Structures are given as C-alpha cells and as structure tokens.
Amino acid sequence: MAHHPQDHDYVPAMGKDRLLPFYDLCTWLLGVGRIHRRLVELAAIEPGQRVLEIGCGPGGLVIRVQRTHPDAEVVGLDPDPLALAKARRKAARAGLTVRFDQGKAGDLPYPDESFDRVLSSFMLHHLDGEEKRRAMAEVRRVLRPGGQLHVVDVAGHHHGRFAHKMQRSELLRDNAGDGIPDLVREAGFTDVRTGERGRLHTTFYRATR
Template identity: 55%
Template sequence: MTEKSSQERDYLPGLGKHYLMPFYDVLHRVSGLHAVHRQMVEVAGPGAGHRVLDIGCGTGNLLRTTGKRHRDVELVGVDPDLKMLARAERKLRRAGLKVRLDRGFAQELAFPDASFDRVFSSLMLHHLDGESKGEMLAEVRRVLKPGGLLVLADIAHHGHVAHGIAAAGFTVEPTRTRRLRMFGDVGIEVAKVH
C-alpha cells in the first residue's frame, strides 16, 4: 500500500458504515457475489502478462478470484479505505498471491495512461454521485490500453449504467444480469476502449 491520492475525498465505505466491515466477507459469501466475480473474470479473459486493475477492491475478493484462475497476470487493487486494504493484503498473502494494493480514489487513478489491459469494478459504482461516475469512467478509459476491457458489476438499473459507460466513449456489450440473494439483480457490463 504505497500510493496516496493527491487530494482527500469523501467516500462511502463498503456496506455504508466502517463498523460493518467485519461483515463484508460474510455478506460476500451469503449473497452469492463469488459467482458474479467468477463470471466477471471469465468474460474479461485476462491473458498471460496482462495488467489487471480492480477499482474499489475492498477486501480483495475479486483480486483473489482473478489471481487463483490466472497466476500469470499482474494484479493491482485500489480502494480509499485503509482498513479494507489491510484486510485485503492479509487475505491475498494467505492465498499466495502477489498483488499491489494502493490507497486511492476511482476519480483520480495514480497510474500512467494506457497502463492496464483489464479494469474491474464490483458493486462500487453506485457509491458515486453522477459527476464522480463520469470522472471514474474517464479515468478508466485513460488507464486502459487500446482494445482493453472494463468489466463492471453493479446493481441493475435498467440500462442506465450501460448508457453512462457508452457515453464515456466505450463500446458496450449487452448487459449480463445475475440475481444475488439480498441485493436483487446485478448487471455485469463489458465495455471495450478503442
């Protein structure tokens, strides 16, 4: 955990409150979110040597799923919550995975242009207001290499998420929908940068 944002921002922690963090991984298991993560990794299809970024990585569940299936990719996670990152670091180390974890914000990614082949975001977009969503998508587009993919899962809002991604300059595939216990429908968006 080395990088720090150039400016501080307010953020909504996972589950909405810091004191609920111990229940984050329990909810992940009970809700069936692991199946969404498996599907995200499958459709992303990272290849050998790819750099993969998870924005809003929380406790590292999606990074762990990716790393277990694709040992030959470079994994990077970003989250504004230092406690989540500390938990992710322990969990990923126990899984035998080498992952770079940085404190940072989706709207202000501290990475060079065209530096990632795949970018993930799971159940994080709804935490951002409209302006911040646009800033995040612009940042994702900036850090993705030409032909790179954004694979984003969020609470399904009848095409609004896909429309916002398309408006940011991505080519968006049809939404894949999956039902989660306690959350309802989750849309998985796959978008390519030109």
C-alpha cells in the same frame, strides 16, 4: 457529495467501518463469489496482462483473479485503508502477489494506457453522477487501446417492486435501465455490451477502449 458516515469522503465497504469484520460473511451468504467467478470468466484475461479493479474493498475479486490467472499482474484500488489492510492480509495468507493501492476511481494514480482490463464489482452505485463520469474518464485513460472494462452491479432493466425501489434509491437510480451503458458511451468507450443478468438483481457489462 452526500454526507457519509464518520465524515469519510467515500462509502466504506459495509457502509460503516465497524461492520467491516462481517463483510466476507455477508458476501458469502449472498453468493457474491459466484458473481465474481462469472465476471472473471467474462473478462477473458490472458497471461501477462495487467488487471485493475477499482473499488476493490477487502479484495475478494482481485484475489480470485490472481488465483485464476497467476501469470497476470493484478492491482486493487480502494479509498478505504481499513478494507485495504484486510485485503492485504488475505492476499498474504493465500501467498498471492496482488498489489493494493489507496486511491479513488475518479483520480487513478496510474499512467495512461497501462492496463489491459479494468474490473468493477458493486462499486459504481456508491458514486454520485459526477464521480461516475470522472471514474469512467479515468478508466478509459488508463486502458490500453483494445483494453476492456468489465462491470457487474445492481443495475439494468427491472420490473415491479424492485424497479420502484431502484428509482427511490439515491445510490441505485443512476444504474437503472440503460444508465451504465449510457455512462460508458459518454466516456468514449466503444462496443458497449449489456450482458447477462445474475443473482441479486445484477447485470454484467463490457466496453472496449
């Protein structure tokens, strides 16, 4: 695994712990909220369903899910205790009952077939190839039959300067082209779909357990 700042065995939400206070401002300026809103729409969450976000960071997406679907049971997982503390404070201020757990996508602390939806937003490109494969195997394990994985990330087919940038980036290279749908199929998912492209060179994906 690559060496990360401050000897973490994960990539902090903003790359470095000291930048975490600027996370919400940066995501707002980049329009990430609109991307999250679309991901929630595409996930088509139903009342009573259990929803997990892997790599939830400071909680922007899971808090949006809980606001939009108050009858769903929503869980956010992240390895970063500082990001989770920030997420818990935000959820408490909003009066929301999101559950936050510390852990990694490649070793999910949940029983088999315990979720209806798993969401991933701008997280997969933080993992190396082996970590991605472990994460997808774990996601498939915790999804119920018929459950869905919904992903948005800097990924997909791009041209010109940005395509070259993706190929040069250790973090983004695996996401280029059909990297994510190939990864998901390899984990045993079916009905793998590449959806629309969004802001920030993102692509949306869906797959069924």
